[in-house]
Amino acid sequence: MSVVGHSPPPFxxxxxxxxxxxxxxTALSLFLLVVDLRFSxxxxxxxxxxxAIYPLQQLAYRPVEFVGGAGQYFASLTTLQRxxxxxxxxxxxxxxxxxxxxxxxxxxxxxxxLLDMRDRQPTQGSVADxxxxxxxxxSRRVFIDKGQQQGINSGQVVVDDIGVVGQVTRVYPLLxxxxxxxxxxxxxxxQSQRSGLRAVLAGAGAGLMELRYLPANAEIVEGDILVTSxxxxxxxxxxxxxxxxxxxxDAAYTFARILCEPLAGIERNGQVxxxxxxxxxxxxxxxxxLRGADAATGKGAKINRGAAAKGR
Amino acid sequence: MQPTNSSRRILLPVKGWFIxxxxxxxxxxxxxxxxxxxxxxxxxxxxxxFWCVREPLKVGMAAGFILGVVTDVADASLMGQHALAYVxxxxxxxxxxxxxxWFPLGQQxxxxxxxxxxxxxxxxxxxMASGAEFPGVLYLLAPVIxxxxxxxxxxxxxxxxxxxxxxxxxxPI
Numbered sequence: 001m002s003v004v005g006h007s008p009p010p011f012x013x014x015x016x017x018x019x020x021x022x023x024x025x026t027a028l029s030l031f032l033l034v035v036d037l038r039f040s041x042x043x044x045x046x047x048x049x050x051x052a053i054y055p056l057q058q059l060a061y062r063p064v065e066f067v068g069g070a071g072q073y074f075a076s077l078t079t080l081q082r083x084x085x086x087x088x089x090x091x092x093x094x095x096x097x098x099x100x101x102x103x104x105x106x107x108x109x110x111x112x113x114l115l116d117m118r119d120r121q122p123t124q125g126s127v128a129d130x131x132x133x134x135x136x137x138x139s140r141r142v143f144i145d146k147g148q149q150q151g152i153n154s155g156q157v158v159v160d161d162i163g164v165v166g167q168v169t170r171v172y173p174l175l176x177x178x179x180x181x182x183x184x185x186x187x188x189x190x191q192s193q194r195s196g197l198r199a200v201l202a203g204a205g206a207g208l209m210e211l212r213y214l215p216a217n218a219e220i221v222e223g224d225i226l227v228t229s230x231x232x233x234x235x236x237x238x239x240x241x242x243x244x245x246x247x248x249x250d251a252a253y254t255f256a257r258i259l260c261e262p263l264a265g266i267e268r269n270g271q272v273x274x275x276x277x278x279x280x281x282x283x284x285x286x287x288x289x290l291r292g293a294d295a296a297t298g299k300g301a302k303i304n305r306g307a308a309a310k311g312r
Numbered sequence: 313m314q315p316t317n318s319s320r321r322i323l324l325p326v327k328g329w330f331i332x333x334x335x336x337x338x339x340x341x342x343x344x345x346x347x348x349x350x351x352x353x354x355x356x357x358x359x360x361x362f363w364c365v366r367e368p369l370k371v372g373m374a375a376g377f378i379l380g381v382v383t384d385v386a387d388a389s390l391m392g393q394h395a396l397a398y399v400x401x402x403x404x405x406x407x408x409x410x411x412x413x414w415f416p417l418g419q420q421x422x423x424x425x426x427x428x429x430x431x432x433x434x435x436x437x438x439x440m441a442s443g444a445e446f447p448g449v450l451y452l453l454a455p456v457i458x459x460x461x462x463x464x465x466x467x468x469x470x471x472x473x474x475x476x477x478x479x480x481x482x483x484p485i
Contacts (some may be wrong), residue, residue: 018373018403025373029380032392037442042391047387054341057386060343133346135387138439139449143388177388184445205445222325277467 043170050172054169061131124144125159125275126150131175140183140203142166144272147174155234157275163240163264164188164228165272180266181241182207190241191229195219198229201242201260211258214247218256226260240264323473326367330472334359335371335379343386350450353458356383356394357401357431361424362462362469364405365412376402376406393438404430421462428455 016024017144020120036042128144146152148171156168156177166186179186180203189203190211197219204210214220230237242260249256317341338355346352356379363371404427405412406448412423432455440446 018407021373022399022403023375026396028377029392029396029399032381032395033438033442034391036391046385046391049382053339053382053386056340057343061345064345109426133347134388135345135347136387137348137350137451139387141388184443203445237430269371 042256046170047172052177054172054174064132082191125273126152127150128158128272128274130178130270130272134177139185140180142178142180142272143177144168145175146274147172147176149173152176152274153277156277157235157239159239159273159275160264160272163242163262164235165189165264165266167234168274169228178272181209181262181264182266187212188235188241189227189229189231191237192220192228193225194221195224198231199226201226204259207259207262207266208245211244211260212255214256214258215254216251216256218258220244220247220256220258222247225263234278236275326473328370331363331367331371334469335363335375339379339382339386339457342383349454350448351453351457353454353461354428354432356456357398357428358458358465359469360398361401361405361427362465364402365409365420365424366470368406368409371402372406373399373402390439390442393435396438397434400434401431406437406456417463417466420466421459424453424462425459428458431455 015021030044091251119160126146128146131143131145134141144152144158152168152171154168154171154176157169158165164181166178166180166183167188168176169179181188181201181206183203184205185203187200189198190201191198196213199211199214199218201209202212211220211226222244225240226238226242226244228235228237228241239262242262244257244258245261248258321452335356338359341355360371360376360379363375376398377395380393380398382393383389383394383398384391404423408423408427412420415423429452436447436451
């Protein structure tokens with residue numbers, strides 16, 4: 001190619017040969033892939049790059065936000081009035097329950113104290129806006145507008161007004177990333193509201209979830225509501241999660257294939273509530289015989305031996 | 313017979329800042345939060361392939377790697393997924409640049425299509441191997457649309473180099 005005013009092409013000094021360079025960069029990429037996939041220790045690198053491109057991301061968000069805002073601005077008055085009326089009706093309808101709730105809660109507390117049960121943990125949370133869904137077509141993630149600066153931590157539960165939406169999986173200084181329940185790598189321990197059966201619900205892609213590892217004769221029917229069981233120490237017990245939509249009991253497989261639809265508006269809502277982290281329940285009592293063997297000296301051994309003696 | 317096509321047109325040397333600027337704009341377009349819309353071309357891949365074909369000495373695998381890592385973070389995808397695809401794309405595009413530039417723009421696009429398609433396929437394979445959900449066949453539509461944009465993007469990105477050498481104060485361009 002003839003290029004005007006171009007210095008003579010560097011025939012000999014071209015650095016590393018293309019194939020060698022390809023090998024280096026491919027190896028580097030594969031290294032990143034494996035580290036991210038197997039060890040998940042790239043959070044610092046991720047946070048650094050994310051902070052560096054944050055202004056650009058915000059800039060890119062502006063036009064979309066503007067279009068959305070314009071759409072809202074031109075929403076007709078009648079729509080708003082109708083919505084207002086509907087909300088007022090609903091408020092009246094639930095006023096009865098609201099008025100009695102305080103009374104019921106107090107009563108509940110007294111009864112619980114009477115039964116010597118632990119108080120249910122009060123829920124607190126911060127409201128966040130969903131900014132946009134991640135571009136990655138292989139996973140189901142959204143970004144919310146609160147991050148480390150607002151005290152969000154990785155692992156917190158995200159809910160909307162109907163049920164569980166997902167879980168905060170990565171936290172950046174000013175945003176955080178929420179993995180939705182329909183993501184294939186996201187699992188949540190649930191319990192059937194009707195039968196009390198406990199199971200693990202995992203994302204199945206295509207906006208559905210799958211109840212895994214239940215035998216073909218499991219006590220579950222279509223239409224069952226699944227709520228969180230709270231066994232994991234992350235999700236509070238009793239949050240609505242999904243409704244069983246299709247059960248495929250094939251004798252050829254060990255497990256039934258049970259598909260569920262999420263209750264919460266997982267892929268369409270705009271505002272969510274990030275629940276504060278749940279206080280961990282008291283640690284499990286130590287197994288004395290197991291620990292006694294390696295702790296032969298010191299105080300621990302004495303305590304363990306004492307505990308073992310008491311156990312007997 | 314010597315083929316006469318637009319790629320033989322005498323051009324001004326490319327400006328380094330313009331390459332950087334165009335890659336930056338492509339990154340910006342990739343950051344637009346449009347969500348999961350199928351068929352939206354990967355602008356960074358397209359512009360990277362363009363500069364690898366046009367200026368293989370200036371833009372190459374290192375640029376591909378850096379852009380890939382940044383895209384991985386922005387998309388919240390697996391770290392190294394785009395980096396791997398872009399490095400392979402840059403290698404293929406710079407390796408084929410001498411050949412591709414002989415052809416008219418339509419046939420250049422036909423050369424670019426398998427490269428972009430291959431990059432997309434690499435990403436698909438990496439994610440499927442890691443157990444992600446299949447995004448649908450429409451995922452493979454994006455490189456076809458991107459290759460269709462080769463013609464306009466060539467004119468757009470070569471515009472600063474089309475200026476004649478003898479500058480005339482009375483002429484706007």
